[in-house]
Amino acid sequence: MATILYVDDEPSVGLILEDTLTRAGHRAIGARNVVEALQVLSREQVDLILSDYRMPGLTGLEFLALLQREGYDIPLIMVTGYASIEHAVAAIKAGAIDYVTKPIRTQQLELAVEQALEFVRLRRENDTLRREVTEFRNERQIIGESPGIRRILQTVSMVAPTRATVLLQGESGTGKELFARAIHTQGDRRDRPFIKLNCAALPEGLIESALFGHERGAFTGAIKRVEGAFERAHGGTLLLDEISEMKLELQAKLLRVLQEQEFERVGGTTPIKVDVRVIATTNRNLAADAAAGRFRQDLYYRLAVVPIEIPPLRDRPEDIPMLAYRYAMRTAAEMHKEVQGLAPETIRMLQDYSWPGNVRELQHAVERAVILSHEPLLQPRVFDAQRVGMGSPLAQGVTRTPAPGSIETIGSAGGTLPPGAIVLHTLNVEEAERALIRRALELTRNNRTKTAELLGISVRTLRNKLNGARVLDGPHAAGRTD
Secondary structure (H helix, E strand, O other): OOEEEEEOOOHHHHHHHHHHHHHOOOEEEEEOOHHHHHHHHHHOOOOEEEEEOOOOOOOHHHHHHHHHHOOOOOOEEEEEEOOOHHHHHHHHHHOOOEEEEEOOOHHHHHHHHHHHHHHHHHHHHHHHHHHHHHHHHHHOOOOOOOHHHHHHHHHHHHHOOOOOOEEEEOOOOOOHHHHHHHHHHOOOOOOOOEEEEEOOOOOOOOHHHHHHOEOOOOOOOOOOOEOOHHHHOOOOEEEEEOHHHOOHHHHHHHHHHHHHOEEOOEOOOOOEEOOOEEEEEEOOOHHHHHHOOOOOHHHHHHHOOEEEEOOOHHHOHHHHHHHHHHHHHHHHHHHOOOOOEEOHHHHHHHHHOOOOOHHHHHHHHHHHHHHHOOOOEEOHHHOOOOOOOOOOOOOOOEEEEEEOOEEEEEOOHHHOOOOOOOOOOOOOHHHHHHHHHHHHHHHOOOEHHHHHHHHOOOHHHHHHHHHHOOOOOHHHOOOOEO
């Protein structure tokens, strides 16, 4: 049921309009002139207006112009005399959605109203979809003006229209999936499926079925045929997340699919042809893994047709203000909370922090700050001291060299380093990372779960870092707890 306002100074015409609209299931409200119509609009939510062209005072055409000037976004059907078709044409040109002629014929009126309301419904639906698409794009928008991000975005725009496989490498939390989606949406596969498969999240016995699907009866519990990720991604893009966790024996089958674009379901014998663009991600140095025999070299070269290295957040501090503001505004909107931005000293504090968890850690820190803040500008004190800022055990007393000839000490009051502080004598990121991990292990008494939480990374990432670097020499080489 729609609420429809009809404006006509002839009582007989008004009766016909009200009777026709009511029998069609709508709520009809009448007005004899423009003044009465505006009074109705001030108190009622109206879906459609029927207005006579000739009325005392303002004409229907002037009423239409007034509605547009006052910002009323309500479609209007003009009612004109049969001999005044030029008035109808003028009304359509002025913005009326349709017209009907007098004498009123109920069938013509019902059809015009039905078509106008369908137009209203479609327009509202399109507006809703447009807002949802805008929100979706904003949610997945890559934010950054640093030289490294600009170079990556340029590479993305060049590789997106091609079928080349892309290997996205970077630390956990740097936003590799966002770049993968950008490659998909900027190419000609944007309207086709984007399927994501996390190679580390699935049990070893299920990864092959998840990739290629299986036939009914292929194994215990296979009660029906299931399509795998490659089949579901046909015509689109398949994102293989954490590809470095895939077992060597399965890597051979993946290589065959990439080369031949065909595979067989588990338990099946019929080859299935697919057209799939593959993007892979890893937080490890896959070239080093391949050289050490931990990853197939031929598969590495097949995946790394276009390798893209995503820089950690600590290497692009100029992007932090934009990212933090974006997360603050989004969280505030979701909570219906008034937040205007971040205080200058907060921005400086965030830029001084190393962000071991990268963009993901920044996002969570800002979300917590918005929740805890009672002020329109986020202050440093509302950030979790265990993760960010002057009170962080990882940040206290850490000296760094931001530029040649200058030394800063983060969190050391009066320049005095607290007991057990970490002093870095190097700008080598890997050495600094090892020092931080060693210190975190000391603080947690070798508990890897608490160490990962303290560092803002996953236990899997910590384990990979410990396996790939000489961190556990000395007192941490034994006696660890999980």
